[in-house]
Amino acid sequence: MRIAHVTDVYLPRLGGVELQVHDLATRQQTAGHETLVLTTTAGGRGPDDVPVLRVGLVGAGPYRKVGARNLAETLQAHGVEAVHAHVSAFSPLAWTAARLAAAGGPPTVVSVHSMWHDIIPLVRRFARWQDAAAWPVQWAAVSSAAASAVRAALDGTPVAVLPNGIDPAAWLLPPAPPTDPVPTLISVMRMVRRKRPRALLRTLLGLRATHPGRFRAVLVGDGPLLPGLRREIAAAGAGDDIHLTGALDRTAIRALLSASSVYVAPAPRESFGIAALEARSAGLPVVARAGSGVADFISHGVEGWLVNSDEELRSTLAALLDDPSRAAAVALYNRSVAPCVRWETVLDAADALYARSAAFLGRRTPA
Known part of the structure; x- marks a missing residue:
């Protein structure tokens, strides 16, 4: 399956989301998937083991505007079969990718990497304006604590837990x-x-x-x-x-x-x-x-x-x-005693979420 990881922040910028997205994409390649990363973070020295498309390179910082139409055309041009959007507190590119599922885009998983507890009213207002709770996407968060805030912001929408991976x-x-x-x-x-x-x-x-x-x-x-x-x-x-x-x-x-x-x-x-x-x-x-x-x-x-x-x-x-x-x-x-969280369980959980997101659209994910 060809998976696009859509993230506003990515290497060479350093942080938890940046490293985790890279590691997940790399592990999925080893497991037999094709992966690429779409990001608005400008380039520089970084790993070249995962293909990276740096889009919307106008403006300052990692947060640059990319229109929904341009993003949809980019995903289609690269034969993307599943989108994994990575969201923090402020992630315009990832939100745009998630919204494409409602317009007939690829099956989409939206992973929330931050704690929304302090911004639930703000996110809830934005989500209701966008009708995000009705999008045919699979919502996820990196922990039970993070998932509880996402669930509250989306008015009770089911939110799975997809933890970060580790060896x-x-x-x-x-x-x-x-x-x-x-x-x-x-x-x-x-x-x-x-x-x-x-x-x-x-x-x-x-x-x-x-x-x-x-x-x-x-x-x-x-x-x-x-x-x-x-x-x-x-x-x-x-x-x-x-x-x-x-x-x-x-x-x-x-x-x-x-x-x-x-x-x-x-x-x-x-x-x-x-x-x-x-x-x-x-x-x-x-x-x-x-x-x-x-x-x-x-x-x-x-x-x-x-x-x-x-x-x-x-x-x-x-x-x-x-x-x-x-x-x-x-x-x-x-x-x-090894911890319960490891890459094998994370990859299996991610595959299950891609399949579930495809089912929302009446499709099957490729092997």
Whole structure:
């Protein structure tokens, strides 16, 4: 089957959606499908293993206007048999692709990659104006938490869960020999407000005040908040205990995870949490916010702990520092039991959604 992944944001721009779309398209090629990516993100150096059509290249940034007629003609010219539209909070190209299904376009799956909880009224108003709930498309979201908001915005329209994919074995390295006598807390995120790196830093500074010299922390990632975070660490004199690495590639992140003790995911509006899943696949216990997408693969007290506030996050980390055997027991479980989310199940679920979207149009998806 020839599948077009339609996404406003894509490589070489870096982010969770960009990497996940690339990885999904690549895995589908390995499984026997033909895939291509349609995006309004301008080109540059990036992988060439998936064909990319960069459309609407007028304007600034990744969000450029593409008319429905032009997009329909492009899909038809490339023999597209199924469309997979990837939507975040603002995705004009992906919304246009989804709307084409109502005008006789190809079978279409619409995957929502973000948490709409804070914008449900806005999205609901737009969806009603577009009559989106009546489109013959299969709606999906990357987690149960994300799906609940999409369902509410679309007035109860059924929304499936299509999680992000991962190869757990690729992250499970032998534990690195400890180089510090104290445990390492680690988090990987873009340094933007939504991911809450500043709240995490202040939690760590508070923990440092009650547990001096009892842990070190490593925060991985780049973004506009990074310089200010570095200034806060310097002002607190915490540079020996809390390290900001900036952006690192997957190989370097794997090595850091293998040498760490606990992974921390502080964002309550985390739609999926691929970095947390990578850490869990590497064997780390995960401490994350309840109600986020992380709860789909972290059960409280089994693969990690789910907390309801920053204060509960701090107290949970303090308890793990006071009793390291608790984290060690969860780490042993995580290293011996692979997570339920893996590429094989994701690809099967995606194929089922393409078939269901074709059934809405009275068609059958090609093999």
